[in-house]
Amino acid sequence: MGGYCGYLANMGGLAAGADAAYIFEEKFDIRELQANVEHLTEKMKTGIQRGLVLRNENSNENYTTDFIYQLYSEEGKGVFDCRKNVLGHMQQGGAPSPFDRNFGTKISAKAVLWISKKLKESYRKGKVFANTEDSVCLLGMRRRNLIFQPVIELKDETDFVHRISKEQWWLKLRQLMKILAKYKTSYDVSDSGQLEHVHRPKEVECGTI
Structure with a gap:
């Protein structure tokens, strides 16, 4: 769900400890998909035997849910298997908290x-x-x-075309997902207060947030 707004996927991913959340506001390509698959494969070889990947409804017209599911299924052969679930309106309703x-x-x-x-x-x-x-x-x-x-x-x-706000405050939390998922990257805070991503292939370092 969410249309073009990735808020549900992003915040749901943070709450559930997702390994990746693909959203419309942050463009992704096959190289990032490959990096995510490799990260999940390496993680599955350790003691952590679970993974979660989320995709916003309209995140990309070509990298569909089926495409991502088939990609992870193929690349994960022998290490992990995949299950696909399209939530849709199952998220709505229920007793109010x-x-x-x-x-x-x-x-x-x-x-x-x-x-x-x-x-x-x-x-x-x-x-x-x-x-x-x-x-x-x-x-x-x-x-x-x-x-x-x-x-x-x-x-x-x-x-109005995509029915979303031009400025999304929650995008500042995007990098936290990779930190919590223990990607081999480093994050520092710039002078503007924004998280900056620096690739470090051999170590994980977290700057002050």
Whole structure:
């Protein structure tokens, strides 16, 4: 699932300890697929007898789920075998968690209060004048705060073709997956605060995050 947005695949991969998560926002090619297969093969020869690879719904039109499954199956012969599962809408539904109930109550209460306030502000002489920018807003969470943001402001931040945000904050967490999966690479933090990837073939070093 996710369409062109790799958030579900990326965060799911971090939570489950995935070896790789292929997403639309970060382009990948056959060389990276080969490196991932080789990494998984070497890992399977140790005491860790499990692997997990995730693929976002529209991550690549040619490197499909079937292609990746067949690639890993072929290259892993004699070392590991593969099973494929397309989750689809199986991820949805189920009993809400305490967090879900609490979050739902908070945003619904905040939305009703906001609507009531805007109706009072825009009601004049028996008519409602909802012609200001902040009369059409989207309620969402930013930096742990629930914020009403005018839709017109979101226009400049949105990739309407792919229905995703132009700036994805969670992409900064991408390199953590390779660190946790113990790839033979080194990561340092640049002056801008971004994680930089440096290939080191013989050792694993982790910079301060």
